[in-house]
Amino acid sequence: MTRRLRLRGSHGLVLLALLAALPAFCLVLITGGPAAAHGAPMAPGSRTFLCYKDGLTSTGEIKPKNAACAAAAAQSGTTPFYNWFSVLRSDGAGRTRGFVPDGQLCSGGNTTFSGFDLARNDWPLTHLTSGASFDFSYNAWAAHPGWFYQYVTKDGFDPTKSLTWADVEDTPFLSVDHPPVTGTVGTLDGAYKWTGNLPSGKSGRHIIYTVWQRSDSAETFYSCSDVVFDGGSGEVTGVGDGTGSTDPPPSGSACTATYRTVSTWPGGYQSEVAVANTGTVPMLGWMVHWSLASGQSIASLWNGRLTAVGTAMMAENADWNGSLAVGASTAFGFVVNGTGSPPDATTAFTCMPT
Missing domain, CATH: 2.60.40.290 (Immunoglobulin-like)
Incomplete structure (x- = not known):
């Protein structure tokens, strides 16, 4: 079942407002706050976001505790953890099948994040209930107008095998048209948020695949959120002690x-x-x-x-x-x-x- 949420507003006015506002808050972020960039799913959390939470220490170093996150760091280094919000292709233009290669869906074909394409069953996991209403959250580390498309893997998906487009449903179960930003942009509180139904008829392990297509440029973001449909309501396991890090984001980017x-x-x-x-x-x-x-x-x-x-x-x-x-x-x-x-x-x- 495909569901579509449409939110009103002028794309041009949204972009104008964002650009006009950016210099005011950017200066604050650079001189004393966290690094600023783009965004990634926070609920259900993407691999990059949850691994960042898993590995971040109070000193700002990345030392993953989750085995899959540690394997990603061993392959790609820890820089992608500091840039968990930048899994993007500047030439994406909203393209998916035939553009992002099989086996590279979670990195969007961006080789910097290739460690997050590893086929494993021990990535941080969000527990969900199939068909239930869910409050989705996508971080707005730097706000851009655009569309969000959310897909889910087909029945029988095996997380220990390389993710291909043949594993993903052909149409999104949820699409969102230019949602507003809530909270403070450039922090973990700033996010695009919407409520919609999770895919129905699902059980066991799956991946929710989210594509964020900007309307003001060709830049397109890709992300994998590992989930299990077991009657849960958004609980996360596999991140540190299972509750997630409470450390603030690193302030070393400037x-x-x-x-x-x-x-x-x-x-x-x-x-x-x-x-x-x-x-x-x-x-x-x-x-x-x-x-x-x-x-x-x-x-x-x-x-x-x-x-x-x-x-x-x-x-x-x-x-x-x-x-x-x-x-x-x-x-x-x-x-x-x-x-x-x-x-x-x-x-x-x-x-x-x-």
């Missing part, structure tokens, strides 16, 4: 964006922004926010991907320059057309790790 004007001419100018990892853990990606003067527009931007709504600008890393080791830096440039002066010291270029 980046800066430093602007300079390269050249000017009547009616335009060329600029460069240096992005540096100033934190204590590696970054998988970054995004920079700033505003242009009235009457200006960006004619071209290189070494990054641009999202623009009015004078609100957001540049995200290209595929090849997002990963930055501690202390490393990169740069992107752009050309602006229009009247008015280039940015000065009062213009905020705000960097967010992803």
Whole structure:
């Protein structure tokens, strides 16, 4: 049975509001709060989120206790645990079958997270009741408008075998159209939340596969939530002592964006922004926010991907320059057309790790 929830609102107005609000809270996050990025299912929890909770220590180190989480760390390292919210493909455009390869569904074909594709029956597990109403929660580490599609594996699914598209039902059991964000974006409290019925007629072990397709870019997120339909109501086992970590998220992720004007001419100018990892853990990606003067527009931007709504600008890393080791830096440039002066010291270029 397929169920669809539709929530009203203008996509363009939502994006404009988000971009307008981002610089205000991003600065707070960079200077003293947790790292900021995108998101992942929290209820039922994805492999990346629950393994992050399982492995996080009070010092900010990742030391998994769950055997499957430890195996993922052994294969891919611990950086993906700090970036549990970044299982994405920048070129996804909502594509699933025929795009994400068999055996790579849980990583979305993103090799950084390949450890989470391991076929095992000891991943952290959420206990559910088939057909019951459930309060879903998807973290909004950085908010983006879009659609959520939730699939479930077919009857007879075997978690010890590599997950393929043939194991997944053809249509989602639940679809959600641009849900609002509740709580504080950039924290574990900030989330997209919706209520819907779990798939009916299911028993035993399964995977709930969630696809988040942004409507303001081609970026698409993929995640696996390991569940068992045994009459439960959302209890989680296999994470530490079974209750999950209460430690705060690590505060080691931080980046800066430093602007300079390269050249000017009547009616335009060329600029460069240096992005540096100033934190204590590696970054998988970054995004920079700033505003242009009235009457200006960006004619071209290189070494990054641009999202623009009015004078609100957001540049995200290209595929090849997002990963930055501690202390490393990169740069992107752009050309602006229009009247008015280039940015000065009062213009905020705000960097967010992803």
